[in-house]
Amino acid sequence: xxxxxxxxxxxxxxxxxxxxxxxxxxxxxxxxxxxxxxxxxxxxxxxxxxxxxxxxxxxxxxxxxxxxxxxxxxxxxxxxxxxxxxxxxxxxxxxxxxxxxxxxxxxxxxxxxxxxxxxxxxxxxxxxxxxxxxxxxxxxxxxxxxxxxxxxxxxxxxxxxxxxxxxxxxxxxxxxxxxxxxxxxxxxxxxxxxxxxxxxxxxxxxxxxxxxxxxxxxxxxxxxxxxxxxxxxxxxxxxxxxxxxxxxxxxxxxxxxxxxxxxxxxxxxxxxxxx
Numbered sequence: 001x002x003x004x005x006x007x008x009x010x011x012x013x014x015x016x017x018x019x020x021x022x023x024x025x026x027x028x029x030x031x032x033x034x035x036x037x038x039x040x041x042x043x044x045x046x047x048x049x050x051x052x053x054x055x056x057x058x059x060x061x062x063x064x065x066x067x068x069x070x071x072x073x074x075x076x077x078x079x080x081x082x083x084x085x086x087x088x089x090x091x092x093x094x095x096x097x098x099x100x101x102x103x104x105x106x107x108x109x110x111x112x113x114x115x116x117x118x119x120x121x122x123x124x125x126x127x128x129x130x131x132x133x134x135x136x137x138x139x140x141x142x143x144x145x146x147x148x149x150x151x152x153x154x155x156x157x158x159x160x161x162x163x164x165x166x167x168x169x170x171x172x173x174x175x176x177x178x179x180x181x182x183x184x185x186x187x188x189x190x191x192x193x194x195x196x197x198x199x200x201x202x203x204x205x206x207x208x209x210x211x212x213x214x215x216x217x218x219x220x221x222x223x224x225x226x227x228x229x230x231x232x233x234x235x236x237x238x239x240x241x242x243x244x245x246x247x248x249x250x251x252x253x254x255x256x257x258x259x260x261x262x263x264x265x266x267x268x269x270x271x272x273x274x275x
Contacts, residue, residue: 134274136271137271138270138271138272140269140270141156141268141270142265142268143265143266143267145262145265146261146262147259147263149258149260150247150258150260151247151249151256152255153246153247154244154245155244155245155247155260155261156266156268157242157245158243158244159240159243160240160270161239161240161241162236162237162238162239162240162272164272164274165237165238166275167273167274168232168274168275169193169233169234169243169270169273170230170231170270170271170272171231171232171233171243171270172228172229172230172268173191173228173245173267173268174226174266174267175226175227175261176226176227176259176260176261176262176263176264177226177258178222178223178224178259178262179210179256179258180210180257181210181254181256181257182212183254184212184253184254185210185253185254185255185256186207186210186250186254186255186256187208187250187256188205188247188248188249188250189206189207189227189229189246190203190229190245190248191203191204191205191231191244192242192244193241193242193243194241198231200236201234204230204233206227206228207250209250209253210256224259224263224264226264241270243268245268247260
């Protein structure tokens with residue numbers, strides 16, 4: 001009995017990833033079968049059929065095996081591509097420098113007004129110091145050439161109406177004063193309010209003293225100088241106030257020859273000021 005095997009293997013061309021290419025067509029299978037029949041003419045029809053089945057059973061596993069190899073080859077190619085064509089991560093670079101400060105942004109829009117707050121507690125009523133707005137209150141009394149030569153007593157007086165009891169009086173006398181003597185002497189010019197000197201806080205006064213030891217200030221010298229007596233006084237009640245300017249002696253010193261308002265204008269200025 002002859003065994004006919006009719007199959008052909010061919011190597012794939014370069015670059016072709018297919019491992020097995022079965023090149024026989026149906027016509028080639030029939031031609032191979034015909035040649036097998038001619039070579040085995042003495043066999044019976046049953047034997048020929050058995051030979052054909054045997055040939056088919058032998059060639060079929062080879063084709064199946066080649067297809068499995070082809071799939072494995074494609075899988076290896078895909079793994080190779082994924083493995084060697086992927087970029088590897090390099091070493092991290094050095095940290096960069098800080099950038100320049102940015103410019104100021106655009107101002108935002110005003111916000112929504114807030115809600116009203118809680119109602120506050122009722123406050124205490126505090127009376128103001130002055131019921132009415134403060135109004136200036138001042139007066140001036142002036143005399144031309146008083147030429148008052150007394151050494152002790154009242155020189156002049158000016159009546160003033162004080163509006164409030166809690167205010168302050170400012171007083172000013174301006175005029176010519178003189179003192180002369182043959183020995184050391186002292187004279188004092190001062191203010192009174194309703195006949196009494198200021199006690200809030202202290203008297204308002206000005207003095208002139210002459211020393212006997214000064215040859216230029218002997219009895220023959222007669223110097224008249226414009227001088228002033230000025231100050232503030234508290235504690236004077238509202239109403240009419242008699243403001244007087246007086247001359248007197250200094251403590252522990254004899255009096256001299258005094259003169260007030262010689263050949264010039266003398267004045268007393270009174271002003272009421274708020275505390």
